[in-house]
Amino acid sequence: RFIAKPCALHVGIQDSGPYEAQSNAILEKVFISITKYPDEKRLEGLSKQLDWDVRKIQCWFRHRRNQDKPPTLTKFCESMWRFTFYLCIFCYGIRFLWSVSLNFLWCNQRCNYIFLFQPLTSGLYYYYIMELAFYWSLMFSQFTDIKRKDFLIMFVHHLATIGLITFSYINNMVRVGTLVMCLHDASDFLLEAAKLANYAKYQRLCDTFFVIFSAVFVVTRLGIYPFWILNTTLFESWEMIGPYPSWWLFNGLLLILQVLHVIWSYLIARIAFKALIRGKSCLWPEPTQVSKDDRSDVESSSEEEDVTTSAKSSCGSSSRNGANRVNGHM
Numbered sequence: 340r341f342i343a344k345p346c347a348l349h350v351g352i353q354d355s356g357p358y359e360a361q362s363n364a365i366l367e368k369v370f371i372s373i374t375k376y377p378d379e380k381r382l383e384g385l386s387k388q389l390d391w392d393v394r395k396i397q398c399w400f401r402h403r404r405n406q407d408k409p410p411t412l413t414k415f416c417e418s419m420w421r422f423t424f425y426l427c428i429f430c431y432g433i434r435f436l437w438s439v440s441l442n443f444l445w446c447n448q449r450c451n452y453i454f455l456f457q458p459l460t461s462g463l464y465y466y467y468i469m470e471l472a473f474y475w476s477l478m479f480s481q482f483t484d485i486k487r488k489d490f491l492i493m494f495v496h497h498l499a500t501i502g503l504i505t506f507s508y509i510n511n512m513v514r515v516g517t518l519v520m521c522l523h524d525a526s527d528f529l530l531e532a533a534k535l536a537n538y539a540k541y542q543r544l545c546d547t548f549f550v551i552f553s554a555v556f557v558v559t560r561l562g563i564y565p566f567w568i569l570n571t572t573l574f575e576s577w578e579m580i581g582p583y584p585s586w587w588l589f590n591g592l593l594l595i596l597q598v599l600h601v602i603w604s605y606l607i608a609r610i611a612f613k614a615l616i617r618g619k620s621c622l623w624p625e626p627t628q629v630s631k632d633d634r635s636d637v638e639s640s641s642e643e644e645d646v647t648t649s650a651k652s653s654c655g656s657s658s659r660n661g662a663n664r665v666n667g668h669m
Contacts, residue, residue, distance in 0.1 A: 340416075342419070343415065343416035343419040343420060344412065344416055346415075346419065347411075347412050347415040347416060347419075347538075347539075348412075350539040350541075351539065351540070352411050352412050352415055352538060352539065353411070353412070361399060361402075363389070363399065365385070365388065365389060366385065366389075366396070366399055366400070366403070367403075369381070369385065370400065370403050375400065375403075375404055376400070377396075377400060382396055382397065411538050414534070414538055415535060415538040415539070417484060418531045418534040418535050418538065419531075419535060421527075421528075421531045422528050422531035422532055422535060424473060425524055425527040425528035425531060426528040428466075428469060428470065428473070428524055429521065429524035429525060429527075429528060431466065431469075432466060432517070432520060432521035432524060433521065435462050435463065435466055435517070436517065436518075436521060438462070459511070459513060463513055463517065466517065466520070467504060467508050467513070467516070470504055470520050471501065471504045471505065471508075474497055474500050474501050474504065475501060477493075477497050478494075478497045478498070478501065481493060481494060481497065489603075489606075492599060492602060492603075495595070495599065496596070496599050499592050499595045499596055499599075500523075500596070502592050503516065503519065503589075503592045503593065503596070504516060504520070506585070506588065506589060506592065507519075507589070510585055510589070512589065515568065515571070515572060518568060519564075519568060519593070519596075522559050522560075522563060522564055522568070523559075523560075525555055525559050526552055526555040526556040526559055526560070529548055529551055529552035529555060530548075530549075530552045530556075532548045532552075533545050533546075533548035533549040533552055536548055549610075553607050553611065556603070556604065556607060557604060557607075560597075560600035560603070560604065561600060561601070561604055564596075564597065564600065565597055568593070569590075569593055569594070569597065572589065572590050572593060573590055
């Protein structure tokens with residue numbers, strides 16, 4: 340309210356919602372009770388019933404769908420809050436690990452062998468509490484924040500993360516837990532930065548952040564995490580101290596995170612592939628489609644684009660119906 344919103348207005352994001360569809364009880368009933376994407380047969384029936392042009396009805400449904408989507412200002416403020424936290428907690432984690440000791444960063448066996456003798460310092464305590472509080476807040480706010488396509492995946496991720504943070508804290512496995520938290524925070528703030536640049540229409544900056552995010556994500560989640568962290572907790576710990584009772588739960592949660600990493604990596608790769616088949620480089624000055632993250636907001640529905648593509652030109656020519664204003668909200 341006091342920081343993100345003024346920043347959004349400063350970069351030119353309008354403090355206004357989408358164009359509101361013309362009030363019509365019949366179309367509203369169809370939209371709410373039957374379908375948001377009427378087929379050609381239903382469009383023709385509505386056209387005869389209302390004595391409206393089919394393209395005008397298509398424009399009405401597009402306007403009505405846009406009304407249910409959060410404005411860019413809301414999305415910008417949410418992303419800026421998350422960007423701020425992820426960046427601050429990542430810097431804090433790096434500073435904490437550097438100040439404590441870098442020895443256990445590179446000595447995997449030590450993480451397991453002396454896990455019962457890992458002291459809980461005040462810095463480590465605050466690191467855990469901040470991370471745990473944040474993910475609990477995400478768990479609850481997920482139901483009120485902007486709906487994402489990967490709602491279920493994120494819900495599972497939050498459950499696994501909260502379980503890992505709590506479990507590693509209770510069992511005093513804080514060194515492995517610290518490494519996992521810091522490793523995950525390394526790429527999260529880059530994704531939020533790309534979203535901020537996209538909402539502000541800084542396309543080149545958005546594409547640059549997205550490329551950096553993709554590289555960091557793949558290196559940390561598909562490289563360092565499985566071949567370093569999981570290798571340590573799964574195999575080295577088994578050889579040194581055996582499968583203790585909590586070993587199964589701890590590694591099960593870590594493996595759940597790895598499965599989610601693979602799913603998200605697939606989504607990232609699909610975004611990059613779509614950009615490549617369009618013949619556009621991620622860093623070219625003209626707008627690209629890279630910024631339309633498949634795990635982002637509901638507004639990037641390809642189905643909607645297919646339904647409304649043929650109506651764009653007609654909306655621009657039907658000024659008597661007021662439908663030409665849709666072009667500013669696509």
